[in-house]
Amino acid sequence: MGLTYQRSAKRVLRANFVNSPASDYIVALAGNPNTGKSTVFNALTGLKQHTGNWPGKTVIQAYGNYRYKGKMITLVDLPGTYSLFTNSPEEEVARDFICFGEPDVTIVVVDATCLERNLNFVLQVMEITPKTIMCLNLIDEARRRNIHIDYKKLQDKLGVPVIPTAARNGEGLNQLKDTVNRLASGLICPNPRQLRYEDSIEKTIEELAAELIPTLQDRINKRWIALRLIEGDYSVIASIKKYLGSSTFKEEFEYGTDTPRMGCFK
Amino acid sequence: MYTTEETTLANLPLGRRGIVKSLDAEGIIRRRLLDLGLIPGTVVEPIRKSPAGDPIAFKIRGAVIALRLEEGHRVCVRPL
Amino acid sequence: MGQTPQEWVVLNDVVHKAETFRNLQGENIHDKIVSNIYAEAESLVSDVVELTNIKKDWDHRIDDIVTSRIFGYPLMLVLLGVVFWLTITGANYPSALLADLLFGLEERFTRLFQILGAPAWLHGLVVLGTYRSLAWVVSVMLPPMAIFFPIFTLLEDLGYLPRVAFNLDRAFKRVGAHGKQALTMSIGFGCNAAGVLAARIIDSPRERLIAILTNNFVPCNGRFPTLILISTIFIGAGVASTYGNMAASAMVIGLVLVGISVTLLVSRVLSRTLLRGEPSLFSLELPPYRKPQVGRVIVRSFLDRTIFVLGRAVVIAAPAGTITWILANVYIGDLSIVAHAAGWLEPFGQALGLDGIIVLAFLLGLPANEIVIPIMLMSYLAAGAMLELNSLSAMRELLVSQGWTWVTALNVMLFSLLHFPCGTTLLTIRKETGSFKWTVLSAVITTAIAIVVCFLIAQGARIFDLV
């Protein structure tokens, strides 16, 4: 019962966002505006999402599929945002997808020429989900400007895979696809660097997270939800009610039986 | 204007770097400014003005971001 | 199981505890969280990034010119002019070539129908209705679009658009709107429905609504070639041929400037009446210029546009041609349906310096702006003598024989620029605003302005005896 419950619940939550029963993995593309998410999306799926050198080109998420090593992967191109704190509808869309859509992998596309600003976003995603890949894009631009990034070291420090790419020229994309499959199938278990807050906040996070267990069970990152509640972001409550309380959830739960899948979400 | 007294971002002359001291904003505007990286301790540099003098583009944590005078006045800085 | 009310109670309880903690803390916890994350990012960067002899980039120098006090605005105009001039000049030849080809084919089709002994109505419906409308749209719309868009995409990929918004924000601020509205307007050149969608980049609902309601004042893909066509045959043809294209470009720039002025004016009125409120935060990132992949961009965007225009020609223009031909050739009493309707609209059209058929064409063109010109031409042709319409001068002759003057030409262009959004755009506005009221208002505001402007010009010209 336990397993069935988890799996079907997972599928159902996701059904709020993607309806793609044929695909093996759902992968989200997130990141700051203008970092090349749509370019990565196009390069992987062969589709033609519009791209352009200005922040805000993509305002509606797009879906596309590709095959890699026998797996069918559905890729979701999210609108670019500066943060995942919900101050705008786009940010809420991106946050809800990453948190409640429970993608098998979230690729954060990052502008290598502007790492600090982009890492800010990566760290926020890593707070929600460990199944994060950092796609260090525009590496050609960084090279041209003599910016050297020790990405091996960065990968060690972050605890999630870091893949340098130049999506426009196709550089690094095979490695990206490979990493997606390995992370989604559980061959890699990331150990993301946890942000620590001051003791009083940490203590409250722990308390609240424990109390959230009956409501959220093991579906959503309770630490992250607790943190949002502490800082007073109530939109997250609305989203919990929306996605976990929806009627589809109940129905599907009663009938759903799915084969369990490998994963490393605890 | 080459003092080191606190002023606002909008008053900083072009090319003169400043360090963010505090934000005079609440709610959504404060959150947005923080998202842009305007956190106390951040070094900012005004780099160009629009032809009409407003908005002004600043170098903030590696990116060039334009803000209107109104927003610029909400950020207290100490010139460096 | 699922989520029982019991669990919501627990959730509310947790929310309450979080609130208590926040109140106890006193300090802004969100600030702490953000600072903490940025501090972490900073320390990571200092560990893994190394800069060797930083190259001074071109960006700086390009921006010095592009946003300069002296050159900033003129440069925008010059760029706009160059783009239009390239479009108009470049489109002339392929346009003529396509017209020759497609109307040559029309003759063959006609002969084929004669050989087969097909009835006249069938020939009319298929060749003079469906095929001809398709041929017009392809020869008139395709070349300018297939040239304009690759150039526009190059500017977009280079990173010029955010600079436009940077330069223009001051004007938008003055009228209580958001500078990113300039970006939504740029997208509007491609398609107003896309421009309306792009308004999502504006966070504040008030300013977003202003951008949505005014996007239509930018001539889209379907109207832009109409403006070019009429400018070329009425303005361009009036000047010595070497300067013809320049005069036509100047006319189109003039119209775009009218569109921008009306946008600002309407934004101002809206932000002082229905959409009053505080300006929201304006922040605009100016990304570094990036070298576009010139060859690839040109080929891709050329093909994209070609497929787009051809697709719309087949899906919309061809059926519209069929319907129009029927309307223009089915008689009730001794007048065709078109003639009845046009006769009824004639007084209104005349008051605006247009005529009944023009007004009818705009009304029937609601589904898509591309079909306005084909409908107009087809209706004129059915009413008058059969003409070979395979060249610009033939088109000019036809229009003049139908009583067109420079006032008619000007007002058709202005009406096209200012009138109600096309069906797709209206649906998009409905979806984006979620409100029927705003959708109707978007059509009412635009059409009212179009009517007033055309009326004033027509009456002015009459009073001062300029026609």
Ligand SMILES: Nc1nc2c(ncn2[C@@H]2O[C@H](COP(=O)(O)OP(=O)(O)OP(=O)(O)O)[C@@H](O)[C@H]2O)c(=O)[nH]1
């Ligand atoms: N040189 C270089 N340019 C790239 C690369 N990837 C993307 N670009 C360019 O960067 C610009 C932005 O790319 P997009 O894919 O539109 O970025 P995005 O992240 O989808 O942007 P938003 O939708 O606005 O959030 C485009 O002009 C691309 O051509 C790359 O690897 N190298």
Ligand SMILES: [Mg+2]
């Ligand atoms: Mg995009």
